[in-house]
Amino acid sequence: MILPKGTVVFENLTSTMINIDGFFDELKKRRLTGYVTATTSDISGTIFFRDGVPVNAIEEMGSDRIVGESSLIDLVRRCQTEGVALDVSELSTSILNAVIGLLNSETVYKNLRSDFVSLDKLLMTLEEEKHTGCLEITMDADCGMLFFENGIPIDGTFVRSDGTDITGSDSLNMILDASEQTNATINVYRADMVESEGDLATADNSKTDNSEELLEVYNEVISGIEARINNLIGSGRFKRELTSAIASHNLKDLTYDEGVIVYTGELNQSDFVSVLNSVIAEAIGGVSTIIPKRTIESSIRMGLKDLTAAHKEEIERFGIYETIFKG
Numbered sequence: 001m002i003l004p005k006g007t008v009v010f011e012n013l014t015s016t017m018i019n020i021d022g023f024f025d026e027l028k029k030r031r032l033t034g035y036v037t038a039t040t041s042d043i044s045g046t047i048f049f050r051d052g053v054p055v056n057a058i059e060e061m062g063s064d065r066i067v068g069e070s071s072l073i074d075l076v077r078r079c080q081t082e083g084v085a086l087d088v089s090e091l092s093t094s095i096l097n098a099v100i101g102l103l104n105s106e107t108v109y110k111n112l113r114s115d116f117v118s119l120d121k122l123l124m125t126l127e128e129e130k131h132t133g134c135l136e137i138t139m140d141a142d143c144g145m146l147f148f149e150n151g152i153p154i155d156g157t158f159v160r161s162d163g164t165d166i167t168g169s170d171s172l173n174m175i176l177d178a179s180e181q182t183n184a185t186i187n188v189y190r191a192d193m194v195e196s197e198g199d200l201a202t203a204d205n206s207k208t209d210n211s212e213e214l215l216e217v218y219n220e221v222i223s224g225i226e227a228r229i230n231n232l233i234g235s236g237r238f239k240r241e242l243t244s245a246i247a248s249h250n251l252k253d254l255t256y257d258e259g260v261i262v263y264t265g266e267l268n269q270s271d272f273v274s275v276l277n278s279v280i281a282e283a284i285g286g287v288s289t290i291i292p293k294r295t296i297e298s299s300i301r302m303g304l305k306d307l308t309a310a311h312k313e314e315i316e317r318f319g320i321y322e323t324i325f326k327g
Helices: 020-029 070-080 093-104 119-128 169-179 212-231 239-248 269-287 293-303 305-310 312-317 322-326
Strands: 007-012 036-037 044-050 053-061 065-068 084-090 106-113 133-140 142-151 154-161 165-167 185-190 252-259 259-261
Touching: 007 293, 020 070, 036 070, 036 106, 044 070, 044 093, 053 070, 053 093, 053 154, 065 070, 070 269, 070 312, 093 133, 093 142, 093 154, 119 133, 119 169, 119 185, 133 169, 142 169, 154 169, 165 169, 212 239, 212 269, 212 305, 212 312, 239 252, 239 269, 269 293, 293 305, 293 322, 305 312
Parallel strands: none
Antiparallel strands: 007 084, 036 044, 036 084, 044 053, 053 065, 106 185, 133 142, 133 185, 142 154, 154 165, 252 259
């Protein structure tokens, strides 16, 4: 996804060189409206912020694309546990809304050829339609995007094949030049502005407050995992690994006993979900020193079939399986 460059706040950071919790706290203090790009060898991710609060995210892995809460949770987890390249840019609220709206966009015009479409007339049409979204033009390895609000171009980016980019009003000139070439392709997307105005549930900065739904799902998942592992290697080991993982994250307000998770701390829901997923993954990793991880995961998946069917929406929303079965 091509993003408007905006105003660069930080660049060329890596998660291993900074305190990642302090980094997110700083973005909150700055009330950042914009985005953080998070890049590793296998994923390209973006976390979008409004007034310092993460409100949406996207991960791109080759041709695969994940949008929403599970992406946000996974990107935060990666920042906490892996070496991730980080850059931060600030955007105006209108541009941010247009970009977020494109995550669930509708295609208005597809694969228009520059040899029979007048870009000037197309721009006039988008103005008349009060279009909010973007226009994308590709030519060989070059690509440009114009972002619109109510029919008016508000920003743009043009990326050349050598990686250099042209932003702002200059990008419009590059796009106009590209449209005069016979091999350029134009797509127009309408932003889903209803979706873009809402913050993700996992981005809520309120205390988890022992959310009944959240803890119910995690209690059932953890109990199911413990039962399957107990069948494989005997009782006690998973509980010890889970307790050790909780201690390693210094979660003094989190306890686990007899298949029940209790949390009395102040973490917001997004952070709580991210940390708890990591704790479960670490506990499974600890057990895998005794029995192959593939065997453990196969047994867990089979044992949790009914649970998965009953809580599919919540499990996907919290990104539980994507995290604990990754790698």
